[in-house]
Amino acid sequence: MIVTIAAGQQPRFTLNPLQPVETMTAYIVQVSLGDTPAGTLEYKTLFAVAFMLFISTFILNIISHHLRQRFREVYE
Amino acid sequence: MxxxxxxxxxxxxxxxxxxxxxxxxxxxxxxxxxxxxxxxxxxxxxxxxxxFNWTFLSSFPSRKPEQAGILAALGGSIYLIMLTASISTPIGVGAALYLEEYSSKNRFTKLIELNIANLAGVPSIIYGLLGLEIFARMMRFDRSLLAGACTMSLLILPIIIIASREAIQSVPSSIREASYALGANKMETIIHHIIPCALPGILTGNILAISRAMGETAPLIAMGALTYVAFVPDGLFSPFTVLPIQIFNWISRPQASFHVNAATGILVLLLLLLTINSVAIWIRARYQVKK
The missing domain is CATH 1.10.287 (Helix Hairpins)
Known part of the structure; x- marks a missing residue:
């Protein structure tokens, strides 16, 4: 939500950090704010984007789990 | 030398x-x-x-910024938080008790633990879409207060479970052993000794989780909470809005006077959070003295 307000809501593919962009979260919020009837293309796109978002955080979580396992010191 | x-x-x-x-x-x-x-x-x-005055607190949103108030969102937030807390606390603490006291350490519990840690890191908007599909559509709660509270409970459950487990882990095993030595069974040990001992920690986790739920907007927007509501919710199945959504709505308007309303809304949200947190801290302090 914070990013929705601060990073702007303009879908644009750029590597320039000074330009407004749109994150996946912001996209979902923006589309959900309008009316999206169940079963339409927009509705299905929401879930596809959410799936992408979930996969990316899932991979990050798995990596962090492995890092924790490797570097944790066991005192016992 | x-x-x-x-x-x-x-x-x-x-x-x-x-x-x-x-x-x-x-x-x-x-x-x-x-x-x-x-x-x-x-x-x-x-x-x-x-x-920031009484008229702002006691009037409904309006197209005219000078007449717009925050009553609907304030009522919605308070109802939502109360419902969320009463759904998520028993489930969360129960799950933590099971994982700490009853479950055996095998691959299955390891998988559950990994999942809980993973769920705590999932972006909140995904919970919103999950709530939309499961609570709003499959269980036919529609865009109601109950669907919102269930979604919020899912969102904060991992935090509550992790914090409660840590609190239960920190109860010294001597207390457990003493209780068994005096002939108490497992349930009596948990109810009379482990829960009271771990209560401050459990409460802290719950306070943090509930404060987080108060500030979340994205899942509720995805789930379909309304942005324009001119009434206070009157039941479990009533449509609703909450403070952060109202603030977001006001900020995204072009008129400057709505931005003033948004700033006042932020003040109200901060005050509500501070009030809830101080009540919770007061309760926690009382329990610590008793022990």
């Missing part, structure tokens, strides 16, 4: 200098953070205090 002592003193001096530099950097960083926080609060106060 003498060169050695000189060497030692030089080394000590160097250590002290390093220590001093490190402390200075730490103090600088923390004051920078406090400065940012202070600027934010002062900015909100300056923008929002103008409209």
């Amino acid at each position: 003498k060169p050695n002592r000189l060497l030692l003193q030089g080394h000590l001096k160097k250590l002290r200098r390093e220590d001093y530099a490190y402390r200075t950097i730490s103090v600088l960083i923390i004051s920078l953070l406090l400065l940012v926080l202070g600027t934010l609060i002062i900015d909100v106060l300056r923008d929002g205090l103008v409209r």
Whole structure:
């Protein structure tokens, strides 16, 4: 939500950090704010984007789990 | 003897200098953070205090910024938080008790633990879409207060479970053993000794989780909470809006006077959060004294 307000809501593919962009979260919020009837293309796109978002955080979580396992010191 | 002592003193001096530099950097960083926080609060106060009065608190949203108020969102937030807390606390603490006291350590519980840690890191908007599909559509709660509270409960359950487990882990095993030695069974041990002992920690986790639920907007927007509501929710199945959604709505309008309303809304949200947190801290302090 914070990013929705601060990073702007303009879908644009750029590597320039000074330009407004749109994150996946912001996209979902923006589309959900309008009316999206169940079963339409927009509705299905929401879930596809959410799936992408979930996969990316899932991979990050798995990596962090492995890092924790490797570097944790066991005192016992 | 003498060169050695000189060497030692030089080394000590160097250590002290390093220590001093490190402390200075730490103090600088923390004051920078406090400065940012202070600027934010002062900015909100300056923008929002103008409209902070009883009329603002007791009127419904309106197209005219001077007449718009926050009653519907305030009522919605309070109802939602109460419902969320009463759904998520028993489930969360129950799950933590099971994982700590009853479950055996095998692959299955390991999988559950990994999943809980993973769920705690999932972006909140995904919970919103999950709530939309499961609670709003499959269970036919529609865009109601109950669907919102269920979604929020899912969102904060991992936090509650992790915090409660840590609290239960920190109960010394001597208390458990003493209770068994006096002939108590497992349930009596848990109810009379482990829960009271772990209560401050459990409450802290719950307070943090519920404060987080109060500030979340994205899942509720995805789930379909309304942005324009001119009534206070009157039942479990009533449509609703909450403070952060109302603030987001006002901020995204072009008129400057709505931005003032948004600043005042932020003030109300901050006050509500502070009130809930201080009540919870007061309760926690009472339990700690009793123990």
